[in-house]
Structure formats: C-alpha cells, structure tokens
Amino acid sequence: MTRRIPPLGDSEGLWQAVMAAAAGRCQCRGTCGTSHDKDGGRCKTVHGGYGHRHGTGPVRLIAAAAEPADLLLPPHKAAALPKAALLAWCPECHDATRRAAAKARQADAPTAEPDSLF
Incomplete structure (x- = not known):
C-alpha cells in the first residue's frame, strides 16, 4: 500500500483512522451506481x-459520511460526524453517490402547489 499523507485539517487523526479501517481502499459497495462486481462488490x-x-x-481518498443521505449535510454538520459514521471514498464514487442522493431527495420532496387566486 502507498504512503498515506493526511489532509492538513486532520489534527485529530480522524482521516487516518478511517483510511486504516478501509485498508487504504475505497469502501463504496455500489451506491455510486456501479456494481463493482469484478472487484468482489467493492471499489478497487x-x-x-x-x-x-x-x-x-x-487518487486521494476522502473520509465522508457512510450514508448517502448524509453526504448532503452542510459542511459544519458533516464535520461533526463520528468516525463510525464515515467511510473512505474515491472521488468518483463519492461524487456519483452524492448526485444519486440529491436526485433521490428531490424525487421525494413534495411538489409545491401553485397559489391560486380563488
């Protein structure tokens, strides 16, 4: 495995702990829309x-929310997530999962009724 250089803001070692738990490999299991079947169901x-x-x-892996819906949290709430709620993500899987979560949220949102005059 290659040497892991933590991001500048990782003063508490959170990123390093997430990467160690992931063995330095993206932990996406298909939430990005790719099945990852060729790689045992996990991103390679x-x-x-x-x-x-x-x-x-x-590629620089990032530590981000494990639940796709939590990827849409505002930055100050995402930064407060505990280590158990984080996974290692490659940029491609992270972005695709985030887009899918945003699309699902938009589909679940109630449609606004137009104001009527009468």
Missing part, C-alpha cells in the same frame, strides 16, 4: 494509486 480504487482514466494522476 486505492489511495495513492492511479485512476482508471488516462492522465488522472494519483
């Missing part, structure tokens, strides 16, 4: 490895 992206697209450079 590792921290410091290279993306599957040509020229993407080294």
